[in-house]
Amino acid sequence: MRIERVKLYAPELEPLRRFYRETLELPLSEDGANAFTVQAGASRLTFERAGSDSDEAPYYHFAFNVSANKIAESVDWLNGKEIPISPVNGRTIVRSESWDSDSVYFFDPAGNIVEFIARHRLRNRSVKPGFSSEDIENVSEIGCAADDVNELSRLLRERLGASVYLGGDDLFTPLGDEEGLIILSSLRRNWLGSNKPVRIFPLEITVRTGKPGEWPILHYPYSVRTY
Template sequence: MKFLEIKLFTHCLKEQRNFYHQVLGLPLVKNDDQSFGVAVGSTLLSFRSGNEKSYYHFAFTVPNNAFSESKNWISSYVPLNTVEGSNEIYFKNWDAHACYFYDPAGNVVELIARHTIDHFIDHPFTSRDILAISEIGMPVKDVREAAGQLRAALNTGTYHGENETFAPLGNEDGLLIVSDDSRNWLGSNKAAKIFPMEIVLDSPAAASQLDGYPYKFSSKKASASG
């Protein structure tokens, strides 16, 4: 499962556009008075203006050997969040290193190097080296029920474990992080709250909407960015 586009809402469109395009240097793919989109590797990250102070959790995959460099890169622009007193974490069961930060809207953004992915760079890291968005958080009231719906609708499986409050669905290329809305997002002090989003998948199967939630899915076979 790959994410071609992640469509989110923000109460501070101008600040978000400046941060992702001007500060981080991500290519601006589309832009108008009410929305914009930047290329995050092969994924288009889109924000539309909204009145609600919505926030989300999503993860940018960086090359296998670029975690330290990418961490230094992002920390030159924003403070890193801490997890149990450290500004990075190693997920043993996923064989991945990650760090977290907030963007201007308060989204919990993660940089993750998945050591199971065979992608390396031999030059200094820049934002153009980000591979894709590989995670999007999906808070729900009942993880087991929602995960079951999504597995059937998207023809996908669970990635390395599931419990009553957490279910990662998909694979290293794309994970729906189904989380109980009583949890905080890891690497933050923010509750996993429910806000509208749309996910465009590179997949022949996609649900139109998860029952009872403002989460829409669509599907197409195309490159999301240049």
Template structure:
């Protein structure tokens, strides 16, 4: 599964532009006072200005080359971007997913991840650059009822559970693209932020088929 585009809310288009274009060096595709879209490898990352009373935040991840996690860490640190450290380690190895991850926050409170998946072989070991952001590989979808949302998405889009599934955490898709269903209140690793309900628009593709859907209040409201 490929994540073609995600559309998220933000309190500050200006801060988003400064972080993703200025620091992460992702090209701007379109920009207005209310919306900015950036190219993130093969995906599009779009932010729309929020008019909610509460500041929205999300968790999402970018695939990077399998052998470039150390280089990516140095690249982020050189730009002054603080990363989460767990037990003194800045790179987290996940045995179940056979991957290495670096976690950090953007300028508006989103929890980001660079993930190097060892099942997606890549021989490139050169210096890390902005072009090594391959695609949006994960988007977190908080839900009041994870199983019900999983059943809806699996039924409508023929998605498969990935690795493991349970009542509070259920990934759908594959290494190229994952929808991370998480129960409201579950803490996004390795932050102290709980999964909360904010509207998300996701455009996914499987083979030649492309579908867009909106998740709001933990339910698919349009597809």
């Protein structure tokens, strides 16, 4: 499943614009007073100014696929840019045997939990030395908080034709594949790579399925577009 675009919300855009454009060196593809978009490889990541009626500033978890052989280099790259890495159980690089992947977590200026993930089942090794923004291939995960993971999973599997990726339960269910995953997470846990509880905030996701459509997601402030 390919995630073409993700739209997230934030109260302050300028720190995010500088972070993604200047620090992570992602090209700015759209810009305006109330929103901007960067090109992250094959995906677009949009931030729109959040309304002032929210009691809590939105924050999200999302991941970028990076070149499978560059996770260690990505740590050096982040360190060189003075971006603190968020360890998990004391580990800078988090290994998942079941997913055959290695991940690094860090925060952006809005407090979003950002992940670089090297998926070794993908044939996306790079022969170029070091790490650069060219090794950021796409938005490969977007977290969706759910008060009922199983209910939301059933709906999205039906609408998107997506399958559960390597198993799930009522706390955590990923839908899709290595190219793109919608991560359904219960409100009863924290986002990995942080001590932040999973919370529901508005977001929009655009995925390629071959069947155009747009629809709301139950009672959630989410919108999914397909084409």
